[in-house]
Amino acid sequence: MAGSVPVARSLQDIYTDDALASQTKRWAALVSRFESIYGHAPEFVARSPGRVNIIGEHIDYSLYAVLPMAITADVLLAVSVDSFLSTKSTYRIQIANVQDAKFPAHEFDIPHDAVEIDATVHEWTNYFKSGLRGALELLRKKHGADFKPKGMRILMDGTVPAGGGLSSSAAFVSASALAVMTANGEHVVDKTELTELAIVSERAVGVNSGGMDQSASVFSERGSALFVSFTPTLKARPVHFPKTNPELTFLIAQSFVTADKFVTGPIHYNLRVVECSLAAAYLNAVLNPPGTRLPADAAPLGISLHGFHETYFALTEHATKASSSKPVPEQLRELISLTENALTKQEGYTREEIAAVLNITVDELNSQFTSRFPVRADRFKLRQRALHVFSEALRVLQFMELLEDPAHHPEAGSDTSAYNAKLGTLLNETQDSCRDVYECSCPEIDDLVTIARKAGSYGSRLTGAGWGGCSVHLVPADKVAAVREAWEREYYSKLGLTDEQKEAAVVVSKPGSGSALYLVKEGNLS
Ligand code: ATP
Ligand code: GLA
Ligand code: MG
Numbered sequence: 001m002a003g004s005v006p007v008a009r010s011l012q013d014i015y016t017d018d019a020l021a022s023q024t025k026r027w028a029a030l031v032s033r034f035e036s037i038y039g040h041a042p043e044f045v046a047r048s049p050g051r052v053n054i055i056g057e058h059i060d061y062s063l064y065a066v067l068p069m070a071i072t073a074d075v076l077l078a079v080s081v082d083s084f085l086s087t088k089s090t091y092r093i094q095i096a097n098v099q100d101a102k103f104p105a106h107e108f109d110i111p112h113d114a115v116e117i118d119a120t121v122h123e124w125t126n127y128f129k130s131g132l133r134g135a136l137e138l139l140r141k142k143h144g145a146d147f148k149p150k151g152m153r154i155l156m157d158g159t160v161p162a163g164g165g166l167s168s169s170a171a172f173v174s175a176s177a178l179a180v181m182t183a184n185g186e187h188v189v190d191k192t193e194l195t196e197l198a199i200v201s202e203r204a205v206g207v208n209s210g211g212m213d214q215s216a217s218v219f220s221e222r223g224s225a226l227f228v229s230f231t232p233t234l235k236a237r238p239v240h241f242p243k244t245n246p247e248l249t250f251l252i253a254q255s256f257v258t259a260d261k262f263v264t265g266p267i268h269y270n271l272r273v274v275e276c277s278l279a280a281a282y283l284n285a286v287l288n289p290p291g292t293r294l295p296a297d298a299a300p301l302g303i304s305l306h307g308f309h310e311t312y313f314a315l316t317e318h319a320t321k322a323s324s325s326k327p328v329p330e331q332l333r334e335l336i337s338l339t340e341n342a343l344t345k346q347e348g349y350t351r352e353e354i355a356a357v358l359n360i361t362v363d364e365l366n367s368q369f370t371s372r373f374p375v376r377a378d379r380f381k382l383r384q385r386a387l388h389v390f391s392e393a394l395r396v397l398q399f400m401e402l403l404e405d406p407a408h409h410p411e412a413g414s415d416t417s418a419y420n421a422k423l424g425t426l427l428n429e430t431q432d433s434c435r436d437v438y439e440c441s442c443p444e445i446d447d448l449v450t451i452a453r454k455a456g457s458y459g460s461r462l463t464g465a466g467w468g469g470c471s472v473h474l475v476p477a478d479k480v481a482a483v484r485e486a487w488e489r490e491y492y493s494k495l496g497l498t499d500e501q502k503e504a505a506v507v508v509s510k511p512g513s514g515s516a517l518y519l520v521k522e523g524n525l526s
Contacts, residue, residue, distance in 0.1 A: 015513075050166040063307065075172045402419070
């Protein structure tokens, strides 16, 4: 699936037929609003979608593979290139948003050599700047250190709910980086390069995220989910669901609890990244031979549970002169049992306890693990976090085996309820682990999940970072109405939602296409 970001020739290349009428209207409104703000038509639109994660939650930053898919909701950036806005030492970026009350317009004169991002304030344009910074780093690698960026005028329209677990942030950063590359004359943008730079640059906003969202946004193809693996290098490939009877539908249900990862990072998301990295270091110290160093890898803090996993088996196989490697699912089961014995403290570990095992000082621990993204915790729950990661990595492989191994496929035309239920059980196990072991669910998501399961969902769980946001449900087509009604009766009717919110509360998710570029010819979208 490598290759370059496609240039769409019509909106049909981007959206499915059922979305075309409303998208055509939306794009036309974007172009005409651009014209009324800036006095001329945009030259192109950079587009990147949000995503829903099917399975593989909170394991991407430990470098284990995940299975998301793109959704129809997306970020559009209409752009014109305006070199005359540049001076000798700066270039100008003007950026506005169709939701201007919530996201006010800004103008920046940016020095040629550096993009300042103040991660201590939560400012929507930081996401653009992080895409800009990443794209410029790549352009400088290609064209030399004195590359001079072009000025740009931008109008954004995003339909992915912000903080809703569907990754509006990665859609925004990926679209921004694509827009900057294009504005600066890169006519062919490599998908892997774009994704890698979007992954690293999004961290500049203050959330130490993994690489699932940007990969799903850039690489997805219409009609298929996406298997994303992060080692030895970033790879993504389409995955198809076999035909089932009853047919399977993915429903996405919002909890309307906004999970602001930027604000809660120190006690939620960023803390989990620290806990997983510390767990990797701790397991390495107690299970590998003294002096073993974990390999530096692409994880946010430079070491990962996956890195520990590989090191551990490489060393044991070498020591036992094993002629072949154990299958990965078997390795993961072994790691689960090793973790249960090596990390016994349910209440968590203090910095002093961890530093002593790692044979470093508390100051060294802080500087290595908690200095770039501060966290607030007295104890780190290494046992629970490692157990979630290893068991979730195993569930992804089991889910993939059900999807891709013909030996598991149900007979064509037969009733496939038992097969569907197996897929659903894995999703339910993910939810249980997220709620009880990783502690990233919330009571509202738990309610949506319970209601859906009672009304006929095979599998229901939170999707994305959690602590609010969205949930995803694998529902037989003939139970979709019943599940929707149950939510309305038992959950949504109690929230006092606006008509617009009611409309957006539940969507049937069809796998959508990934990033694309659209060249606007003389203001025309045809
Ligand atoms: P998750 O990461 O859990 O999947 P998410 O990506 O939607 O969910 P965040 O990572 O917290 O949530 O990113 C949300 C932020 O992205 C918003 O606070 C805002 O700054 C920015 N953003 C998202 N959509 C828009 C938009 N349409 N216009 C401007 N800024 C937006
Ligand atoms: C957020 C992050 C992703 C991933 C998920 C949890 O969406 O941006 O990298 O870690 O949470 O699976
Ligand atoms: Mg996000």
